[in-house]
Amino acid sequence: MKSITLMLACIALLSFACTKKSLEVPQEVTAAFLQKYPSAQSIEWEMENGDYEAEFKLGGQEMSANFTQTGRWLESETAINTSDLPEAVLASIATNFPDAKIDEAEKLDLPDSSVSYEVKLEGDQEMEAVFSASGELIKKTVEDEDHDGDNDDD
Structure with missing residues (x-):
């Protein structure tokens, strides 16, 4: 009986130690x-x-x-369908990244009331690109092998 109690106590302690610390x-x-x-x-x-x-x-x-x-x-980001991207953004993607495929798209709302669009692109390189609503390429970030997006390539 003592060994079962000890085993349950160890499992509970390990479970508590492995839980993600809340922020x-x-x-x-x-x-x-x-x-x-x-x-x-x-x-x-x-x-x-x-x-x-x-x-x-x-x-x-x-x-x-x-x-x-x-x-x-x-800022706030809202996940959107690729089909919801403005035509100007789609045209800019086709021009700037002709071989890339859109993997994800998000609408960015900013404090100055402007709206931008962030897209994750897949192709020769995986990257994130941010476009103005008029299709201007604002920023692109090439993701490294770990996909952490630390490599700016403006």
């Missing part, structure tokens, strides 16, 4: 998020380049929003 999000950040997205569901927080990123669902759409450590909103 403590400052009150200013959560307050700013809830003010902007009061109906958000399934919220998960993580750190991204020193800022807080909330991944969540809103109205059935998958979204994310980034905030500074003081709660200032930086």
